Each structure stands twice: as C-alpha cells, then as structure tokens.
Amino acid sequence: MIKFQLNGKQTEFNGDPSTPLLWVIRDEKKLTGTKYGCGIAQCGACTVHLNGSTLRSCVTPISEVSGKEVTTIEGLLSSKVSAEATAVQRAWVAIDVPQCGYCQSGQVMSAVALLKANSNPTDQDIDNAMAGNICRCATYQRIRQGIHDAAGTLTASASSNVKGETA
Numbered sequence: 001m002i003k004f005q006l007n008g009k010q011t012e013f014n015g016d017p018s019t020p021l022l023w024v025i026r027d028e029k030k031l032t033g034t035k036y037g038c039g040i041a042q043c044g045a046c047t048v049h050l051n052g053s054t055l056r057s058c059v060t061p062i063s064e065v066s067g068k069e070v071t072t073i074e075g076l077l078s079s080k081v082s083a084e085a086t087a088v089q090r091a092w093v094a095i096d097v098p099q100c101g102y103c104q105s106g107q108v109m110s111a112v113a114l115l116k117a118n119s120n121p122t123d124q125d126i127d128n129a130m131a132g133n134i135c136r137c138a139t140y141q142r143i144r145q146g147i148h149d150a151a152g153t154l155t156a157s158a159s160s161n162v163k164g165e166t167a
Contacts, residue, residue: 001013002014007078021062022036034048035102037134044132047105047133050069054110083157084112084116091147106133119154120151126147
C-alpha cells in the first residue's frame with residue numbers, strides 16, 4: 001500500500017509499485033488534466049509537482065511518491081490557489097497562450113514552479129525552466145510572454161502589498 005498526498009488530500013494506491021505515477025493519477029484517481037505525451041519524460045505533458053518541484057510523472061514509479069505531496073493541474077488551480085498559479089492562469093487567458101492546449105497543463109505546472117523559485121525571470125531563466133516542455137503548436141513566444149506577464153502581476157501585487165502595509 002502506497003500512501004501519499006494528492007492535491008492536498010491523503011490517498012493511497014494498492015497496486016504494482018512500479019506503476020507510473022501518471023497512470024495512477026489518470027486511471028486510478030480519474031484526474032485527466034495531466035497528459036500522456038511521449039512516455040519517456042521528453043515532452044513535459046505529464047508534468048506535476050512533487051513536494052513543490054516539477055516531475056515527469058510518466059517515468060516516475062508510484063513507489064517514489066510514498067509519503068510525499070503530489071500536485072496536479074487540478075490541485076494547482078483548486079481552492080488553495082497560489083498567487084503564482086493565479087497569475088499564470090490569468091496571463092495565459094489574457095494573451096491566449098494555448099492553441100490546441102494539449103501541452104498546457106505541463107507548461108503551466110513548469111511556469112508556476114519557475115515563478116515560485118524566481119519571481120522575476122529573464123528570457124534565459126524561462127527558456128531553461130521550460131526546456132523539455134514541448135508545444136507542437138509552437139506557442140513558445142506566447143508562453144514566454146505569459147510568464148513575463150505573470151511575473152509582472154506578482155511584482156505589482158507584492159509592491160502594492162508593501163505600500164498597503166506602510167500606509
């Protein structure tokens with residue numbers, strides 16, 4: 001029996017410990033926002049967070065998440081939404097980042113992790129953090145712009161919070 005947190009809730013899996021996390025998330029837990037793309041951790045469609053860091057769920061055995069926190073796109077955008085997730089979601093909508101949308105859950109998961117680690121990323125920071133997230137529609141420029149816009153929102157929000165505290 002493998003027990004772990006999934007989107008903030010205790011859950012368990014009673015099956016083959018070598019089963020990829022992706023299939024537990026999609027088939028057992030019925031959370032289909034995390035996508036299967038390549039099965040070899042090269043495309044990023046299956047990206048989730050494990051204890052806050054990005055992870056390719058298609059090649060991660062479920063046994064590796066025992067006792068840890070897994071967050072999927074559904075959990076990222078649920079009731080306990082972070083400022084980074086909100087900023088990314090709003091930027092994505094405002095500039096119409098996705099085209100077909102298949103890769104977007106992985107793109108968003110990687111973008112949020114980047115902004116949690118670096119609230120003011122450069123183009124190079126973004127390119128490095130997003131490497132391995134493939135977009136067949138090639139919306140890379142809009143993805144980069146979306147991350148910059150989300151970072152700007154976070155900076156403006158932090159600035160207004162500081163001004164509000166001193167007033």
